[in-house]
Amino acid sequence: MDNLLSILIFTPLLAGLILAIFLRGDDDAARQNAKWLALTATGATFFVALALFVGFEPANLGFQFEESRVALFGLSYRLGVDGISLGFVMLTAALMPLAVGMSWTLTERVKEFVIALLTLETALLGAFLALDVVIFVFFFELAVIPAYLMAGLWGRKASGVSALKAWLYTLPGTVLMIFALMAMAREAGTTDIADLLRHNFASEGQGALWLMIAASVALKAGIWPLHTWLPGLALRAPLVVGMLISVLVLKLGLYGFIRLSLSMLPAGTEAYGTVLMALAGIGIVLALLAAFAEEDLGRLLAYVAVSQTGIVVLSLVARGGMSFDGATMAIVSQGLALAGLFGLALMLEERGGTREVSGFGALKVRMPRLSWAFMILVLALAGMPGSGGFVALVLNALGVFPVSVAAAVVLAVGTALTAALALVLYRKIMLGGLVKETLKLVPDLQRREQVIVGLIIASLLLLGLFPGLLLDRTAPALTELASQLATLQ
């Protein structure tokens, strides 16, 4: 089908424009209309993504569903999807309707919030599907605007400072990335990503280019020690925004790392990969230790996101076919698990009026459905068999060990710490004594919430029991990338 990718990218934006132009008023009816239109648009986007997923041919290692047009000022508008970007696209398309569902109880400036959310989806999908570096950078930077606006304007006290701070963090990275990409485009004589992937950049220059791009993606992806903007932002931002940033915006950074640094600059990865692995390994452990000492659920989960990012980076830098598969599975399954936990945290906040871990207790008998969902999601995060997390864990361990035993040990320790953290959270929130009288008659998950959480759990189980559904489509391209990198080592 022609223009499938453009439809996928711009459906949310179109819905946002309709809302901006035609929706008037701020009464209940207007708010409901805004939410339903957003749900319809994101739902439609998901089904288009599903059609893309089903129509994707794994054996075709190049870009598929390509679109190419000449845009303004001679720039080319090129879109395409391959096995590398497919996982990111599916995760984004799947989580956005759930994010709308999680925001259903929002009452303040709903129209603006929803427009920002829809713009974010367009920006993310555009970045994952762009086949021209200019278009890629445009969408890459566009994504942070709605994300940080949502964090700043709908957040808690001083959220504006946190949001602006987060943007200031990414600004130097943006400048460096633009310079690096321009240098690469000048050397290759093209801004086309497919051509840049085929081009052999001069080895002596790759190191500097790699560092410039790595700095940018490290900031965006929250790689230790450049992660400090994320917990601060997550502390102030609404939990649904914290979820979008911790799960999706971070993945944008990881995608940039795979597409630009790993794929285009292998000599740079060879030169500096060990350093990055070390930073990622340190980040895995230290972020989890920080999470243990954390009271605020949003910030705690943000630290977990930083740790998970470290695991993915570790697997990517290992550059093996198996570790690439593990990284892909980790990105999707851990992203889903983390999103689910953010959702449950939001549900707890709505009932308990607090995001502090110590503000809950003895909820297992009062909220059995939420308790079960919580247990399944924390175990999925820890890599319990039957969930996608276990598949990711095994593939990562098998892929990382040949490259570095120390990294494999850090991976195992990080997983054990995640499991310990998961049980501590469960124990503190679901077991123990009742902390507040107001929680005595707290209602269990409502239908909307059951649907959201149920879909996430079902997806995790599907990935765990049938990992081939995802890996069969993504593995060929990743294996090809791994073999190319292996020949260059």
Next chain:
Amino acid sequence: RVPNEDRARLSVLISLFFAASTLFALSAGVIQSVGALTLIAWIAAQLPGLDYRNQGTGRSMQRVFVPLFLGVMALLIAAAGLFELRDAVRFEVVFAGDTRTVLVAIAVAVFGWAMMGQVLLHIWLLHGVVAPGPSLPLLLLGVPLLGLSGLSVFEAQLPGVAPWLTSAAGVSAFLLAVFACFQADILRVMACLVGAVSGLAFLAISLGGSGVAMALFLTQGLGLALLLWGAARVVRANGGDGDLAHMGGRKTALPVTYFTMLIGAAGVSGLGLPVVYAGAPLGLGGFEAMGVLLTLAANAGALWIVLITLFFTALAVWRAMLLCFQGDARKALPSESIVEERATRWVLSALALLVVLAPARITPDAVAVPAPFLAAPALIFAASLIVAAALFVWRLDGTGKLTRGLGAPGETLSQGGQIDKLASTLVIAPGQWVGRTLGHTLDAALLDALMTRLARALLPPLAGWWHRLGSGRAAPYALTALVGVVLLSTIVAMVGA
């Protein structure tokens, strides 16, 4: 009695445990084993959560799961190593003494160490005792047995680190046997004994005797199973109180339980249990297994530690038996106590008979056992019984009152509590300090502090600009549009160039 609402969960968990164990047994590869063991670790962690005496804080669940999961992660590392090092044709890994095969060996050892509840990772045994009585042997013996099976499979990976393992396992078994002698709670005595017996089995494997390790664990393990079930019955009859200081004289009220535990004590303390051995008439197989272990230990220079461990193991058993069942009752049974109903008597008797008469065909490794080592278990049995009885009788002092020392459990802090405090001081508190330092102090300082100051400085002018845009005046719009056009043109020009 397990409350009705928890019986269904208990049945489900026990069934799942058997299913996961079967999966482990049938696993064709290490990864499937890792998956099965992870499930088993989680199921094992759920059992203490059914503690009807103390509907939980969940601390036991956490402290059972984490050590077991650490062990499983170690097996995953070993699996990754075996996968990488495997011979392409034979699919096996030969221990070569290089770094990677040593690391695989260490990973396998850590797996066994955790699953078999050895010192430092034995905390799960002590916390697992709060699980419902029917599931206790499953948890406290089944999991170490799975660890032992796994270790047997990977025995070929251990030679390079075997001397270290022998020493470590010997020390661990000894320490756990000593701990058992100082426990206040009868169930914790049994838990420590499980660890001690597991440690001896671990030692046997490190000496290349996987056959005798399995034989030892099975014979003594069967005895421990009877002891665990019996102890759970005693605790229930005592109204949930497991303190040995609050028992005494219970054999009158619980005769079948007493007899059952006596058989178990005989099995653990060295007398062994009757088994069919290599087609010979009914004999006491425990002798054989212990004799082979002592022979192997003597050849490796670990004889004394094994002997002392066996002695303290037996001593701990008899101490618990005497304190619980003999003498006058130091505290009367609660009036609402549920003593042995007919059903319980039948079940316990059937279990004891099953354990005694079940033909366990044990074929320890072909080792020539000197006569003294065959006699040693009987001597240990006798010595430990005499010493325990003497200590017990002497401690009674004619008044039934207990004084300080070996027989005064009420005065001694439960060792599990001390380990909790030790773990808290050495591991948890430093971890939390690092987390707080990083998360709250370091993260907020340095780069983040600079960025926060910058953001605070920039926010008011940006907010002012935003406000001016909303004022409807043309000038701010024009200026913003001009800046945007200049930026965009610059980028396009640079790209075009």
